[in-house]
Amino acid sequence: MAEKPARVRIAPSPTGDPHVGTAYMALFNRALADKTGGKFILRIEDTDRTRYVADSEAQIFAALRWLNLVYDEGPDVGGPVGPYRQSERLPMYKEAADSLVKAGKAYRCYCTSERLEALRKIQTAEKTKHQGYDGLCRSLTPEQVAQNEREGKPCVVRLKMPSEGDIVIADKFRGTVSFPASDQQDAVLLKSDGFPTYHLANIVDDHAMGITHVIRAEEWISSLPLHHELYKAFGWEEPVFAHMPLLRNKDKSKISKRKNPTSLLWYRDAGFLPEAMVNFLSMMGFSMSGDREIFTYEEFLTEFDLGKVNLGGPVFNLEKLSWLNGEYVRKLSAEGLARRIYDHVKLLMGRERDFADLPDEELPKDTFLKDFEIKRRRWSRNLAELAPVIMRGYEHERDVFLRIMPLVAERLHTLSEAADYVPMFFVNEFALKPEDFAGKKTTPADAKKALLAMKEVMATIDFAHSGAKEALEDASRKKAEAMGIKIGDFFAPTRVAITGAKVSPPLIESMLVLGPSESMRRIDRAIALL
């Protein structure tokens, strides 16, 4: 793609949690900038005062940084064509709107919202051909306008849209998209509060910031005619438009909070790795040659080409993301994974309340999502609570921490799942009841017998010896056989005694990590309980 350096941007509005769709668009924009040696810009579109959320902007910054989808220019990093926050560019929009009015390409509209609402009602009821503003104020005489102004009537500025013919606009993916002009309405450019609408600000800024390619979500296609007419009215050159498919819920509707986790904070808190997220998002609408599914951003770049984007709306499948994340976890070195777990635990520390169980009606309906969310909350709560212990383990018993990483890694999909495998090495008090030692076909009494037998076995083993693992296993098998019980039933009570749970890392290796005295201590405690 030997193209000129592109200047691209994403323009999220700070109205809530940073959205996965924002990351998706950031990725493809960042890629085009990198591919062409251009710049990727972050612009905050905060022109809606009613939906403004104070810390949303900072979270967008943080989320993009987390994903390493960094921007070259933006509100917090500056740049040559700032400010990058629309609320700080208000005079420009006002001036732009005025110039359009002066040139006769836009006009002031004094219609009240009551009239507009009534109009809308009639149009819906009668199913009139033309829906939308009827252009009443377009034909106001200069005298009437002057009169309205003297009276201080609130007004908006509307663009004069053409009413005949087709509006044809180029789209990088679709060739061309065309709309009957008669369906268009004179859209509001400047609101009565003096703030611009998205459309005005967007075009003014894209032009002022030298944006060459607008890669954005498909939901914007329908405002393409307006944007096109705006560029025409200003006499500005239009950027290349490329409308990406929308991320979808399982039912194919536009991805939404109710049906899917959409907050990037959710993914971070759940323990997804940023590089896995980026990889996964890359696969939404794009595929690498040779059936490659696991690849770095750099590898993605080598093959990235807007021409290869798939237009069908991809369903965001958490199951596959979860698998992919596991693959990334397993690619990490012991040191790398340890560090990720440490950072993750630190992130969750003290946040137990964020992860309280949800009432059933607030849980997702989809069984996988529901199940995942329940487990995720449990894991997160455990980690939040045990964070100090786990962190101390990382800081002061690094050798132990590193030794267990291989045991843990192949059991993880997300970092949070470490809650099931890591704490047992650093927590030495388990709240256990005799029933916890019972199996499907075994009683606590059977468990006690097995534990006593395990003690005998352990007494014969030199934990420090390099063959300790095999020795312990062989001896255990022989013992189990001698007792006439299955090896699984022999190990099960010890597993509970050692790890505090029925599901754990491999038992023998865990015992070796803990060492003979701690292992023995845990077994003795269990025996005492039974």
Added chain:
RNA sequence: GGCCCCAUCAUCUAGCGGUUAGGAUAAUGCCCUUUCAAGGCAUGUACGCGGGUUCGAAUCCCGCUGGGGUCACCA
């Protein structure tokens, strides 16, 4: 409903006129196995329908159907 966009397994996708329609996730079965995983092997599952064009269509064209988006002084 009007307008617009889209269309290969359940899902993500490969395919760009001639393939036994390939891979991955998920599912199922088997193997491995001290739990849980991970891993290995195997199986089933797709070109929405109807017309063209062509010697030949998943691939090109048209229609239908289906899905989605959008119809604000929100972005």
